[in-house]
Amino acid sequence: MHAGFGVTKSQRKRREEKGREMEEEWLVQGQALIWEHILAFATSMALKCVVELGIADIIEQNRGPMTLHQMVAQLPTPSPDLHCLRRIMRVLVHKRVFAQHQPTGNSGEPTFGLTPASRWLVKGGELTLAPMVLMYTHLSFMASWHCFSRCVMEGGVAFEKAHAGVDLWGYCSRDPGFGKLFNSAMACNTKLVTKAIIKEYKDGFRQVSSLVDVGGGVGTAIGGIVKAYPHITGINLDLPHVVETAPDYEGVTHVGGDMFAEIPKADAVFMKWILHDWDDENCLKILKQCRKAIPEETGKLVIVDAVLQPNEEGAWADTRMIFDLAMMAHTSGGRERTEMEWKNLLEEGGFNRYNIISLPSLPSLIEAFPN
Incomplete structure (x- = not known):
């Protein structure tokens, strides 16, 4: 019997509907992937935030997990925004950078601890990637990533396009603060x-x-x-x-x-x-x-x-x-x-x-x- 012989009209219709459903599912998955890539920078910015605040250092010095209230009490500011930090930590817990531990009873707050990833964010550690986080998220360093399409169309160097013809080494020499950050990142x-x-x-x-x-x-x-x-x-x-x-x-x-x-x-x-x-x-x-x-x-x-x-x-x-x-x-x-x-x-x-x-x-x- 040839393939397709004996297939009823309703069976063909169900197959066509299933095919359309599968195509729609693939498109939804593709849309989700594109959104993930569009917002990939957000994780880097969250990392920059916790490195600048020294969150991993605070937890390390505490020698164990801490609540958000305990963390912000260590920050040098009279009125920290606890809700803002909670949202940032929620993302980094989801990304497995920090660990969240739920309270054992009905009352109390969850605590946050270090993972093998966040131990690399401890600035005072012997081995740390904290300076590298700060360098790669620095505005001057990120500007060149916006010039890729120009590089494809025109050739040339992205960093120089972003900084009026000055290359990375010249920029480090011209801006001692950035040069110090660059050297710290390279050293770590x-x-x-x-x-x-x-x-x-x-x-x-x-x-x-x-x-x-x-x-x-x-x-x-x-x-x-x-x-x-x-x-x-x-x-x-x-x-x-x-x-x-x-x-x-x-x-x-x-x-x-x-x-x-x-x-x-x-x-x-x-x-x-x-x-x-x-x-x-x-x-x-x-x-x-x-x-x-x-x-x-x-x-x-x-x-x-x-x-x-x-x-x-x-x-x-x-x-x-x-x-x-x-x-x-x-x-x-x-x-x-x-x-x-x-x-x-x-x-x-x-x-x-x-x-x-x-x-x-x-x-x-x-x-x-x-x-």
């Missing part, structure tokens, strides 16, 4: 990544006597590495106005300079979140300076940057892709790269061998060798 992230590097790259620095951190900011990474491997002589290279504010680290020398012009000589070169800031042409200029700085036979380059994987799944997959857009928003041609893009870039820069080592963090570690 560096602590996280350095901890992961020291744990996962256990033997990678044992044969290295001297190490130069290119674009090392205020020296957080090289300071941590030298502390873990005291036999290493550390050199921290960054722009003069950056290293001027760098604290002293035992075994580390701060050098003000330009990585495009010259890199101090060492057994190995270390670069964390540097090459993803630049297009291939500028990356090659940096890589060639790295090549000059290390010994031909025994030299090594250690890159800490994301490696995009096709069809990647897991905790970091979405973040790595979104971070590529962050590079488009804030840098001059910077981007995250696939393994093949890294391979081609390294070979052209004079590094013919490489290994990729996974880290429990957003970036991976790439060690590259001239021979």
Whole structure:
């Protein structure tokens, strides 16, 4: 019997109705997804609010969950808006940033406690992402995201379009307050990544006597590495106005300079979140300076940057892709790269061998060798 034979008119009608119902359901789901994306910024703004108020710090100092009344009593204001905070915390509980505990009896208020997520918002913590929250939600930093359509139509750099031709580095130099915030955000992230590097790259620095951190900011990474491997002589290279504010680290020398012009000589070169800031042409200029700085036979380059994987799944997959857009928003041609893009870039820069080592963090570690 051919398909469709024996189907009554009422059966066809029910099938058509079911098809229309399914299509309507898909459209409703699609509408909900678009609304979710339209309002995705609201979670970032709620995070900014609780970081500015120090809510995670207040709960941490209390050593346990607190009611909203107890929280606002710690705020430096005579008339806090409790209802406003309740609505913000409701969203962040829903997003699993904070935990809400219901009272056991008929009376009393719910209490709010920290989760594995909100522990990263404690500003006074050894490991914190609070400065990163404040940097990414800063008005000057967010302005460039509004210029993506102009970048598609005209080319150019989003940050410069948003700031009258001034790039990120020039903006940091021109606005010391923003520059301090940027350096704090980079330093807090560096602590996280350095901890992961020291744990996962256990033997990678044992044969290295001297190490130069290119674009090392205020020296957080090289300071941590030298502390873990005291036999290493550390050199921290960054722009003069950056290293001027760098604290002293035992075994580390701060050098003000330009990585495009010259890199101090060492057994190995270390670069964390540097090459993803630049297009291939500028990356090659940096890589060639790295090549000059290390010994031909025994030299090594250690890159800490994301490696995009096709069809990647897991905790970091979405973040790595979104971070590529962050590079488009804030840098001059910077981007995250696939393994093949890294391979081609390294070979052209004079590094013919490489290994990729996974880290429990957003970036991976790439060690590259001239021979």
